[in-house]
Amino acid sequence: MDFISLLSPEYFLLAAAGSLVGIIFGAIPGMTATMAVAVCLPLTYSLGLHEGLALLLGLYVGGISGGLVPAILLNIPGTPSSITTTFDGHPMAQRGEAERALKICIVSSLVGGLFSAVILFLFAPLLSDFAIKFSYVEKFLIIFFALTVIASLSSNMLVGIFSGMIGVFLSLIGTYDVGVGGNGEYRLMADFMVPYLEEGFSLLPVLIGLFGLATIFLEAERGAKDEVGEKRIQLTQGTPFKLNVFRGQFVNMLRSSSIGTFVGMLPGIGGSAASVLAYSQQKNFSKDPSKMGKGAPEGLIASESANNALTGGALIPLLSLGIPGDSTTAVLIGAFTLQGLQVGPLFIGENLDTWYSMMIGLVFANLVMFGIMFFAIKHIAKVVMVPKYVLYPIIIMMCVVGAYAINYGIMFDVWTLLIFGLFGYVAQKIGLEIAPLVIGFILGSSAEVYFVKSLESFGTLSIFFTKSPIAIVLWLMIAASVLFSVYLALKARRNSKSRAIEV
Amino acid sequence: MSQTLTSLLEVSIDFDQSHLFFPKLVVTLLAGMLLLIAVIHRARLVEIVRTRGAGLAFFEENADKFRLFSTVGLIVIYFVSMDYVGQLFPNTGLGFLFCSIAFIAALSLVYVHEVTRSVLLVIACNALIAPLAVWYVLGSLFDITLP
Amino acid sequence: MKRLISGMRLGVCALAAAVAMQAAAELPSNIRVVIGSKSTGGDTYQSSSIVAEALSEKLGVNFKVDATGAPAAFKAVERSRSSDGSTIMVFHDQAYLGVLYGQKGYDDPFANYSIGPTFAINPGNAYLVSKKSPYSSVEQIIDAAGNGETVRVAIQPGGVSEIGYSALKNAVKLKYPGKEGNLTPVNTGSQDSKNQAMFDGLADVINGSVQSNEQYTRLPADDQKAMSFVWLTAREQTIAQANEDGMGKTTRADLLKFVAPNVQVPMAEGQDFTFDKEFFFLYNKDIDPAFVEAIDKALGEIYAEGKIQEMQKKSFFIPNFKPAAEARTYLKEKNDRIADVINAIKG
Numbered sequence: 001m002d003f004i005s006l007l008s009p010e011y012f013l014l015a016a017a018g019s020l021v022g023i024i025f026g027a028i029p030g031m032t033a034t035m036a037v038a039v040c041l042p043l044t045y046s047l048g049l050h051e052g053l054a055l056l057l058g059l060y061v062g063g064i065s066g067g068l069v070p071a072i073l074l075n076i077p078g079t080p081s082s083i084t085t086t087f088d089g090h091p092m093a094q095r096g097e098a099e100r101a102l103k104i105c106i107v108s109s110l111v112g113g114l115f116s117a118v119i120l121f122l123f124a125p126l127l128s129d130f131a132i133k134f135s136y137v138e139k140f141l142i143i144f145f146a147l148t149v150i151a152s153l154s155s156n157m158l159v160g161i162f163s164g165m166i167g168v169f170l171s172l173i174g175t176y177d178v179g180v181g182g183n184g185e186y187r188l189m190a191d192f193m194v195p196y197l198e199e200g201f202s203l204l205p206v207l208i209g210l211f212g213l214a215t216i217f218l219e220a221e222r223g224a225k226d227e228v229g230e231k232r233i234q235l236t237q238g239t240p241f242k243l244n245v246f247r248g249q250f251v252n253m254l255r256s257s258s259i260g261t262f263v264g265m266l267p268g269i270g271g272s273a274a275s276v277l278a279y280s281q282q283k284n285f286s287k288d289p290s291k292m293g294k295g296a297p298e299g300l301i302a303s304e305s306a307n308n309a310l311t312g313g314a315l316i317p318l319l320s321l322g323i324p325g326d327s328t329t330a331v332l333i334g335a336f337t338l339q340g341l342q343v344g345p346l347f348i349g350e351n352l353d354t355w356y357s358m359m360i361g362l363v364f365a366n367l368v369m370f371g372i373m374f375f376a377i378k379h380i381a382k383v384v385m386v387p388k389y390v391l392y393p394i395i396i397m398m399c400v401v402g403a404y405a406i407n408y409g410i411m412f413d414v415w416t417l418l419i420f421g422l423f424g425y426v427a428q429k430i431g432l433e434i435a436p437l438v439i440g441f442i443l444g445s446s447a448e449v450y451f452v453k454s455l456e457s458f459g460t461l462s463i464f465f466t467k468s469p470i471a472i473v474l475w476l477m478i479a480a481s482v483l484f485s486v487y488l489a490l491k492a493r494r495n496s497k498s499r500a501i502e503v
Numbered sequence: 504m505s506q507t508l509t510s511l512l513e514v515s516i517d518f519d520q521s522h523l524f525f526p527k528l529v530v531t532l533l534a535g536m537l538l539l540i541a542v543i544h545r546a547r548l549v550e551i552v553r554t555r556g557a558g559l560a561f562f563e564e565n566a567d568k569f570r571l572f573s574t575v576g577l578i579v580i581y582f583v584s585m586d587y588v589g590q591l592f593p594n595t596g597l598g599f600l601f602c603s604i605a606f607i608a609a610l611s612l613v614y615v616h617e618v619t620r621s622v623l624l625v626i627a628c629n630a631l632i633a634p635l636a637v638w639y640v641l642g643s644l645f646d647i648t649l650p
Numbered sequence: 651m652k653r654l655i656s657g658m659r660l661g662v663c664a665l666a667a668a669v670a671m672q673a674a675a676e677l678p679s680n681i682r683v684v685i686g687s688k689s690t691g692g693d694t695y696q697s698s699s700i701v702a703e704a705l706s707e708k709l710g711v712n713f714k715v716d717a718t719g720a721p722a723a724f725k726a727v728e729r730s731r732s733s734d735g736s737t738i739m740v741f742h743d744q745a746y747l748g749v750l751y752g753q754k755g756y757d758d759p760f761a762n763y764s765i766g767p768t769f770a771i772n773p774g775n776a777y778l779v780s781k782k783s784p785y786s787s788v789e790q791i792i793d794a795a796g797n798g799e800t801v802r803v804a805i806q807p808g809g810v811s812e813i814g815y816s817a818l819k820n821a822v823k824l825k826y827p828g829k830e831g832n833l834t835p836v837n838t839g840s841q842d843s844k845n846q847a848m849f850d851g852l853a854d855v856i857n858g859s860v861q862s863n864e865q866y867t868r869l870p871a872d873d874q875k876a877m878s879f880v881w882l883t884a885r886e887q888t889i890a891q892a893n894e895d896g897m898g899k900t901t902r903a904d905l906l907k908f909v910a911p912n913v914q915v916p917m918a919e920g921q922d923f924t925f926d927k928e929f930f931f932l933y934n935k936d937i938d939p940a941f942v943e944a945i946d947k948a949l950g951e952i953y954a955e956g957k958i959q960e961m962q963k964k965s966f967f968i969p970n971f972k973p974a975a976e977a978r979t980y981l982k983e984k985n986d987r988i989a990d991v992i993n994a995i996k997g
Contacts, residue, residue, distance in 0.1 A: 040645075041690060178807055178839065179806065183837070184753050186754055187522050198754075220571045220573075224614040268843070323845070331689075334692070338696065342865065344864065344865025344898075400581075404648070409650075409718060414582055415582060418579070418582065452524050457836075459515050461514055593678065593736040595680055646714060648682070
């Protein structure tokens with residue numbers, strides 16, 4: 001246990017500092033955990049291995065958590081994985097329960113983060129052997145499973161699925177990237193678009209355009225008035241936060257954290273799939289699914305515990321296979337190589353000290369994240385009180401910074417922001433549903449790769465059913481999820497009809 | 504029987520053409536769904552055609568078109584000028600800084616309803632401080648590339 | 651008199667300083683280094699950061715590395731503004747391999763850009779087989795394909811990852827004309843999907859790297875993840891420069907077993923194919939010659955000092971400095987040599 005001697009005060013200080021900076025990055029719409037880790041990577045040159053890792057782990061945990069703040073307060077997901085947090089978080093903030101929503105999320109984040117850290121510590125090598133059993137076929141089914149959330153999320157199922165397909169369509173524009181196994185050919189664009197759309201639309205500008213700018217356009221149309229008098233949001237209004245909100249949510253937390261860890265563990269499945277899956281499963285299991293999406297704490301719990309559980313999950317393949325589980329851990333690999341350390345299947349066994357110190361850093365960063373956020377919330381929540389004429393221009397400016405920086409300085413990403421801002425505005429006017437569209441966009445390109453690659457390798461559609469027992473289990477889950485959301489939709493329709501008759 | 508089923512399920516994808524397989528599938532599905540939606544809601548469609556779109560309002564009632572179009576216009580000007588000014592001072596982020604100050608001030612003035620001296624002061628301070636802080640902290644301290 | 655001399659000395663110093671200032675003033679104060687990769691965890695980013703850091707220190711100018719990816723990086727360098735050197739690019743052999751393989755988004759780098767100095771090699775490009783595989787050497791693979799067995803090789807098409815595969819195919823063709831079709835590609839993307847293709851039994855041979863696959867080669871043979879190297883494409887003299895410890899627990903001596911002439915992939919009569927992944931600068935086509943000279947000179951001094959070599963070797967890069975003019979001729983020759991291989995297997 002001589003690794004304890006490696007943990008200096010600076011170690012803890014850096015983990016805490018990382019956490020704080022990460023939260024700030026995550027909280028700015030358009031800035032992500034990945035970016036936080038990437039910009040701080042050069043700092044680790046001069047730090048020792050353990051200190052450097054502490055800083056980066058802090059940034060990672062903080063960055064993922066920080067995303068919940070704008071999701072709740074501004075209805076803009078700070079990071080792609082906090083998209084489902086907006087569904088219930090923002091309605092709560094509008095009811096004046098911003099502080100309560102934030103606190104629920106922070107507690108859930110802590111639980112998810114710690115849960116995944118424990119799983120990582122105990123089962124990493126075991127789970128990585130399980131993860132490599134997921135080939136193209138199984139990965140496609142996971143993505144497909146996540147896409148079924150569209151059915152349960154939309155208010156009109158047909159329109160919802162249609163919107164989701166539009167999202168998928170938009171995600172396909174550009175090159176069929178060789179980096180993911182494509183053939184590098186262009187599709188779905190005219191020649192004049194090539195210089196701009198060669199690499200397609202970037203996810204983050206699309207996301208903040210659809211959520212951030214579109215909302216601002218809608219508000220501008222309404223005159224950007226600040227509510228005055230009684231209608232003005234009061235922070236003390238609504239239900240205050242009490243721990244008993246978690247009563248009966250234990251299963252939800254456990255399920256969502258497991259989903260988060262599991263999805264994080266599979267390389268090549270984006271992190272946003274985690275919170276989307278957790279959210280839809282909670283909706284299927286919920287006692288009162290009709291409340292979800294209108295400000296239900298259970299939705300927040302599902303979303304946030306899942307997306308923080310990603311952190312530990314994504315570290316599993318990194319540390320036990322040398323393969324990053326998501327985009328942020330891909331940057332972490334750089335930190336290891338800079339220090340002359342190689343990650344791979346033998347990493348843990350050969351670097352026990354580093355392994356233990358990383359685990360401590362991860363747990364500590366989660367605790368610091370919780371501490372900082374929980375006590376800063378009172379002040380953060382005041383953002384909703386800032387008058388719109390001050391707030392909106394700043395939001396637009398921050399979105400620009402984020403969009404420009406996401407691919408290290410590409411002006412077209414800034415224009416993407418405007419294109420999708422206007423598109424989101426118009427789409428809402430003509431009745432398309434934004435949430436399914438975004439989910440389609442996020443998952444579309446991986447759905448393509450895994451679907452086409454499965455067929456390319458096996459040459460028959462039957463492979464989706466016969467590949468492995470895992471595939472069959474996934475199909476059963478997909479079927480259950482779809483049937484259940486159809487049942488819920490029918491029930492909701494019957495209810496509204498009978499209510500209409502009563503009136 | 505089982506043989507025909509297997510051959511039905513067989514799909515061979517040529518790698519060189521694989522980039523078109525999924526998009527074609529998606530476009531077909533989209534078209535099919537559009538048709539389905541049209542069929543299900545045909546009554547409403549007929550109604551719209553009959554009344555020549557009356558009762559279909561794109562904008563809200565009492566829409567504040569001035570604020571809406573000023574927002575779009577200002578954003579376009581902001582993006583264009585940012586890129587242009589940024590070219591004059593390459594790799595310094597000054598294009599972002601100068602244009603953001605102007606943009607924030609202008610948009611705030613568009614949005615504000617009651618102009619008083621103190622409100623103007625708030626707007627001016629905000630327009631100066633916010634971009635400066637972002638430019639300094641993100642652009643200089645964290646070395647993030649800005650226009 | 652003494653005063654006069656010291657006065658003159660001062661004047662000369664001032665003049666020298668002014669001249670030096672002048673030379674320095676020609677460089678833009680902030681230089682953006684765009685790279686051909688979108689990853690900040692990859693080798694391009696890493697090697698660029700090392701050299702950018704050294705240049706910043708040497709020239710007192712801020713070099714900032716931006717991982718924009720190839721198409722965006724090419725575009726940024728092409729802008730006429732970049733002719734003063736305010737935006738420059740770092741990439742590797744992919745820059746011309748992309749053209750040779752007909753990839754979208756690549757233009758002839760020798761015609762449309764100005765080639766800058768080379769500075770490092772990543773010697774890790776490798777081919778691996780599963781430990782359970784019937785093949786254990788390149789020779790067996792070539793013979794198997796020649797005897798009618800289908801050998802599937804997982805690669806990322808269109809560049810550095812494909813070049814070794816092309817060379818293997820060419821070798822099959824030389825030894826068993828007409829049988830090269832038995833070597834087939836499994837087109838995958840990132841390293842994890844190549845590994846996965848092997849675990850899934852979809853590929854017999856995979857392209858990989860010493861850095862990311864070394865630990866897999868040390869797993870016990872009964873582990874389904876276990877692999878072994880069959881070929882490193884690097885030249886013998888390149889690997890010979892690596893630190894003696896090699897990578898992980900695989901020493902330099904072990905690595906040398908997998909390079910030519912110990913592993914032979916014939917390219918022509920009595921000639922083996924080798925390939926080093928070399929990193930170099932790309933400038934705007936109309937780059938200011940003074941800028942090119944300034945960078946060449948600064949890099950020359952940096953490499954003469956010898957500190958950067960330590961840094962590079964620690965991260966498993968091989969130092970490889972060639973001034974711009976020399977780099978250009980060298981890379982053009984390399985381009986032509988590889989074009990022959992690719993053309994040979996086309997027909």
